[in-house]
Amino acid sequence: MKKRVLSMLMVMALGAGMLAGCGKSGGNTDNSGKAPGSDNDKNVYAIVDKNTTEWCMKDVHGFTGFCEEVGYSYKDGTVAETSVSAQVQAIDELITEGVAGIAINANGDTGFEQILKKAQEAGIKTCSYDARLAPDQRVTHINQTTNEDAGKYMLRLGVLAALRCEYDENDPDMTATLKKALEEYTGPEIQLGIISAGVDAPVQNAWLVYMEEELAEDMYKGKVNPQMDIKYGNDDVTESGNQASAFLAEDKVDVIICISGAAPQACVSAFEGSDTDIKVTGCGLPSWVVDGMPSADEDYWSKFIPHILLWDLNYMGATAAAVLEAAVEDGFDGSVGSKLTIPAFDRYEERTLEVTECDDGGTEVVIGAPVVFTHENVEEWAKIL
Amino acid sequence: MKHVLKNRNLGLIVGIVVMLIAAWFLTPQFYGMSTFASMIRNNCVYAFLAVAEMLVIMSGAIDLSGPSVLAFTACATTLLYRNIPGIPMSVLILLAILMGVFCGVLSGLVTFYFDVQPMIATLGTSYIIRGITYFMTGKGQQMLPNYYTEEFKRIATGKILGLYNIIWVTILILILAGIFLNYRQQARRMLAIGSNKESAQVAGINVRLTGLKGYMIAGGICGLAGIMYAANYSMCLYSSAEGFEMTAIATCILGGAAITGGEARISGNILAILLMTIITVFISMLPGLSIWADAIQGIIIIAAVLLNIFMAKSSERNELKERGQRM
Amino acid sequence: MIAGKKMLTKKQKAGRFLIRWEMLLMYLLIVLNLVLLIMRPDLYLKPGTLASMIQSGLNICPMVLGMSLIMMMGDVDVSCTANMVVCAYATGKLMEGGIPPAIAVPAGLAACIVLGAVNGFLVAYMGMPAVITTIATSLLYRGMVRVALGTNVLRVFPDFYSTVMWEEAAGIPVCMILYLLMAAVFVVILHKSRYGRALYMIGNNATTAEYSGMNVRKIKMITFMIMGFMSGLASIFYIGRLGGGAQSATGNGEEMTVIAITALGGVSAAGGSGGIYGPVIATFIMAVLKYSLSLLGMDDNGRKIFIGIILIVAVIVTSTERGIIDDLKENMRKKRQARYKN
16 A cells, blocks of 8 residues: 555656656756847857866857857756767757858767758758867868867977976967077987877877977977877876876876866876876866865965966867857858958957868868966966866 | 675675786786885775765765865865974874865765765765865865975885885775774764665764764765875865765775665775776777777766666575575 | 446447546646647747657657667666667768768668667676666666767768758658657557567566566567667668767766656556557657747756656656556545445
8 A cells, every 4th residue: 555655656756846847947947048028030059068066168158158148048958977878868958959150069970960950951050179070971170279279389388398498488489489599409309108098089099190290390209209198098197197097107107198178177286295207288178177186275376387388278168159149140151261250258359260271172160279278367367277 | 605605795806816817818918016006006096986876876876076185185284284394294184184074074965964865966066175275275276295394204115114105094994984884873873874874864863973973984985095195196176076976985985885875895995996097007008099088987887887787686685585495 | 236347328439538647648738738829829830840849859759669668667777768779870870981872871770770689689688677777787788888979979970860850741750750650660660569469578578578488588679679770760760850960978977858758658667557559659749849849938957856856746747647546546436336326
């Protein structure tokens, strides 16, 4: 008798919960927004990022923030699981909902063929950002910076750190500074270490390719070992921590270049308390870097991380929205040479970007070169990113 | 000599020795003192989870929700610490354990009182707990290092007699677990329900309550692990420790706990934890080997369980033989 | 009281039928559809929505059928998706090398049967518990694909993969037709064959089954091999949904969904009860539920929690399901006795 009553109660609770859940999230303004005074006919632009971690949500906030300010209706369909099939599901649902455009940060470079064909048949415009889709599946691709720039910049930062050189703002791509410093360098061969994400992470692997290309340049010959020691941290703090400890123990590398989001903190955490000479650099969110320095001490900057770089995730999201709007309203087709104007918003001014050729046969819009943060400008940037 | 061979932990000891020798030749940097310290420090989390898992497995159930409890308490204590300034560390630790126990009650209820298969039950509870953690941290925000003051972090990274606090706590838990297993009646009851539920019931043991208590203790340990994790890494997230439950289960099996329940050895567990730690660090030190990590873990588990079964069967045979000889 | 089988009136039989677990699931499915219809009629009635919902949820359907058999025995197979990836790898690699689908596809399926046999061997003949075995083989199989494939992606797959998941025939999605056909085959296997009866017995009490002369080991082996085959078939559906692309991480995590659906379908994880109808309906329920929740505005994380809760509730109610019917029987008997007394 008790069990029966219990089970009936459960089924009713299930039903009630469902309705309550639906009602609650129907009014949820967090993942969709309507511009004030708009009706259902307004075009809705959707974004599907890789996953819901804070790093990826920076792009999404850029997108939604921009839409709100400029007056577009938007929907956030980002998935919780970092997988292609979850994104395919999300896109399917967005198609059914009848959005006008979808911006996608792809979790894999294959698997989208069918679903995007369906989207195109429904008249929906798609573009990709950060991790790209196939050329014929997108209007254009938005790259915060080319993989080439990203990889080469990070490598140069690494060598710069190993040489104990300061980053010169007047020489943003570091080639001049490096050339001089390397010429003067007479010490033992510099060994670089890398903490990457997963073994099959496409973006990181692309960067690694460009890093190796950079290392083949003349100025490094004999001074820097072209063989980099690559360890994989799977984008997980504990794993990355293990890899950092391994580097620490081996003490063979002069600098660790972190190309995974979880790595810089893991390194600092692992290095704490030791008086190693190994420097840490690579890519990282400035807000994490500022908050992440365990006691916001100048010490950590001079001790471990001389500089770190990133690209403007916020602006990337905004550009994605602008691309969708242009494609839907103005007939922007992403062909090489066409121009895209992004209106002013937040603390950014109006910018016009030109579409260039992408190395996979399609087109892309490159926002700019990576931004390097040193302890001089990191505080400022931490407010945005 | 026979005595040595009969020792049930022989396989593990051999494994450890083999790994150490391999490390000597292939990755000599393994032997740096700082390596040991950080290596052990980082892997203490696995030790907590393995002990908790052992308690549940020996009761005949399984627990997939350990890491989610860990993430939950890690984030919860961080948030509490932020919002209630001046809260003493001892209170926080106590709260962490209590929260863990509470989560354990949930899993225990569903498994033993509602008769749901433990794997599915704890799978469900892990989803729920992670979900609660997600919303609790404001839709998945990360707990950042500057939330933690020295006071908090010292729980794990402070040093007493040259060893990190977290290592001391781990040793304490292992000792307590050993005492519990060998001297407490509660533990014997848990082993009983693990080996044969019906007989235990007939013998008068309250199967449901005992099983529930097992989950509660395991939950408490995971809760403690949570606050240790947060203090050690100075950061945590709703998705922290994802996937650790498999390693915990593997460690338990390696350590001789029968997967169907009814058997557990703390000595085996300790050795298994050591072995797994050494293997993990070893793999991370060999370039290019990380890609094999999963496959290797799978092989290890299969080998360990097969060995487990083989030894159980052969010890049965030996016992029968001895009895025959005595007659 | 007359000893032996009670004769039930037609009304009683109908009543019993209507509260069977499978019928409860049908009600749930109908309720879900109604909820969506009421709250978002514009979307529900839009052509193609229903098809989209079904197609989105059927990408793992063959595994559900296989898993039903396995769970009916009291075991579980967590390595099904890893198995699926191996099949995808085999077929994809062969096709990349230019081998025609007629050979590549069966080769992949054969590989899966072998892997299923490995599982079966370890569980049935070596006596390893299914849970831990399949966890280990899952790591092993997926690990092997990872080593073999590295960071590469396989792109060449037969066209019919996509056709299965994305096309319709006479307005009904092809995958649904295929699923129902496969389910029919399984119903025959389960209810009309000696093998099926043996499965039930083993699930109820393996020791008794062994003592009554059944070759429990062989039957378990066969079941795992069938599961392997179904995992291979699942690769067609899953990869088809992805439009023909596979990498080593494909399908990771879906095995829990499969187990959840099977448990929801009334197959008790302890073994010995359930059928095929339940899991089939449950597959559709899960498909519609996931899709609707998103259409109704829930974000992905909220959805995951929700489904987790549903899983638990469903399994709890399943395990008390016998309780419902037995309780009702008890009540009816008590009432009748009370009437006789007066």
